[in-house]
Amino acid sequence: DTAVSQTPKYLVTQMGNDKSIKCEQNLGHDTMYWYKQDSKKFLKIMFSYNNKELIINETVPNRFSPKSPDKAHLNLHINSLELGDSAVYFCASSFPPGRVTGELFFGEGSRLTVL
Amino acid sequence: GENVEQHPSTLSVQEGDSAVIKCTYSDSASNYFPWYKQELGKRPQLIIDIRSNVGEKKDQRIAVTLNKTAKHFSLHITETQPEDSAVYFCAATTRGTTSGTYKYIFGTGTRLKVLA
Numbered sequence: 001d002t003a004v005s006q007t008p009k010y011l012v013t014q015m016g017n018d019k020s021i022k023c024e025q026n027l028g029h030d031t032m033y034w035y036k037q038d039s040k041k042f043l044k045i046m047f048s049y050n051n052k053e054l055i056i057n058e059t060v061p062n063r064f065s066p067k068s069p070d071k072a073h074l075n076l077h078i079n080s081l082e083l084g085d086s087a088v089y090f091c092a093s094s095f096p097p098g099r100v101t102g103e104l105f106f107g108e109g110s111r112l113t114v115l
Numbered sequence: 116g117e118n119v120e121q122h123p124s125t126l127s128v129q130e131g132d133s134a135v136i137k138c139t140y141s142d143s144a145s146n147y148f149p150w151y152k153q154e155l156g157k158r159p160q161l162i163i164d165i166r167s168n169v170g171e172k173k174d175q176r177i178a179v180t181l182n183k184t185a186k187h188f189s190l191h192i193t194e195t196q197p198e199d200s201a202v203y204f205c206a207a208t209t210r211g212t213t214s215g216t217y218k219y220i221f222g223t224g225t226r227l228k229v230l231a
Contacts, residue, residue: 033219041202041223041224042221043159043204043221043224045219048218090158094219103161106159107158108157
């Protein structure tokens with residue numbers, strides 16, 4: 001199936017731990033994103049990569065480190081997890097907005113709970 | 116910085132009535148305005164979009180209008196049904212900090228409840 005897929009779907013961990021979320025898209029898109037959705041449902045952009053190059057980095061603590069090994073993959077690693085990191089993290093992909101505007105496709109989300 | 120304001124935050128309507136959700140944006144360079152529907156526990160999914168060279172677009176019971184001068188755009192749902200109950204997000208593409216880049220900025224969401 002063509003889609004944006006991310007793993008794991010659920011993640012429960014203790015404060016101070018390090019965790020990773022993986023994302024893959026097979027839609028042929030050039031641009032991938034990480035969004036954070038908090039308990040109030042706000043969708044806030046964290047990072048955007050275009051063809052493996054970081055183009056958007058929104059005042060996110062440097063405990064969060066994205067990595068894009070190729071344009072179909074964008075992973076998110078989080079160090080020293082804090083309670084406030086609990087949220088649903090959505091990966092998304094699209095053609096580059098502004099040049100070829102088009103639909104933003106979201107993954108199913110990864111619900112992170114930090115205890 | 117750039118932002119997208121969305122109102123109302125919650126909206127309850129009787130089945131069959133219309134619902135209107137309004138957004139305003141700040142970046143005059145924004146050129147694409149999608150609307151997403153997010154059902155409980157699911158991913159946001161595109162329901163309709165409009166580009167800056169168009170003033171209105173309709174798809175069955177859903178329509179979007181855009182006023183570029185006022186930097187307003189709105190979602191209109193007619194003949195609402197219980198399955199329309201969800202959180203709706205507007206979005207706008209806005210310039211990124213790196214030259215030539217754009218990003219999608221989302222409104223704060225509207226929780227729509229359609230009462231049977």
